[in-house]
Amino acid sequence: MTHLTDLPLWAAIPVCILLLAGSAVTLVGSIGLIRLKTFYGRLHAPTLGSSAGTVLICLASMITFAVLQNRWIFHEVLIIVFIVLTTPVTLMLLGQAALYRDRIEDSEVVPRKAAGETPSPSEADI
Amino acid sequence: MNELLVIWSILASQILLGLAMACALFRVIRGPRAQDRILGLDALYINAMLLLLTFGIRTANSIYFEAALIIALLGFVSSIAFAKFLMRGEVIE
Numbered sequence: 001m002t003h004l005t006d007l008p009l010w011a012a013i014p015v016c017i018l019l020l021a022g023s024a025v026t027l028v029g030s031i032g033l034i035r036l037k038t039f040y041g042r043l044h045a046p047t048l049g050s051s052a053g054t055v056l057i058c059l060a061s062m063i064t065f066a067v068l069q070n071r072w073i074f075h076e077v078l079i080i081v082f083i084v085l086t087t088p089v090t091l092m093l094l095g096q097a098a099l100y101r102d103r104i105e106d107s108e109v110v111p112r113k114a115a116g117e118t119p120s121p122s123e124a125d126i
Numbered sequence: 127m128n129e130l131l132v133i134w135s136i137l138a139s140q141i142l143l144g145l146a147m148a149c150a151l152f153r154v155i156r157g158p159r160a161q162d163r164i165l166g167l168d169a170l171y172i173n174a175m176l177l178l179l180t181f182g183i184r185t186a187n188s189i190y191f192e193a194a195l196i197i198a199l200l201g202f203v204s205s206i207a208f209a210k211f212l213m214r215g216e217v218i219e
Contacts, residue, residue: 019139023180030145033149033166058179060183
């Protein structure tokens with residue numbers, strides 16, 4: 001079994017930098033989730049963590065395991081690909097659901113549909 | 127020297143990710159409407175997945191990677207189900 005203390009200095013420095021950068025970017029995104037005022041503004045904030053944060057921390061993990069086990073490791077690419085593919089789908093669906101709910105309530109913050117058109121669930125695109 | 131560097135930077139990044147999870151949890155609890163809570167939950171599971179990856183680096187154990195992958199898969203499905211529920215009132219039509 002390998003240990004983290006076997007990590008040489010030339011590998012430890014990039015791992016530390018990537019870890020700290022990734023978690024700092026994730027924290028900035030999550031603070032944006034608190035600070036931004038409207039839902040449609042908040043929808044953008046956590047993508048910082050799910051794109052840059054995930055890529056940086058997965059790279060740190062790849063470097064660590066590749067150096068410790070002395071071979072190329074590509075498992076973390078799975079997580080990167082999966083998160084990068086699924087986050088836009090989730091947030092687009094969530095934004096559409098929020099838009100639909102706001103239109104049902106005749107909210108002032110969202111633009112209305114053209115006259116004569118009433119929003120109904122069957123018209124909303126998937 | 128270098129083990130100290132790695133240990134402390136992993137600890138610092140775990141604290142930062144913990145704070146990020148706390149921010150997302152605040153949005154889940156406080157969120158004025160249901161879509162805010164779902165957005166907070168989405169951010170929460172991604173932060174938890176990143177925290178599991180840092181645990182994996184700390185213990186040099188690849189079992190945490192599989193847990194992170196499962197969280198990524200199931201979190202996506204649950205967020206989609208919640209968004210569909212908000213839009214239509216039912217998950218499976």
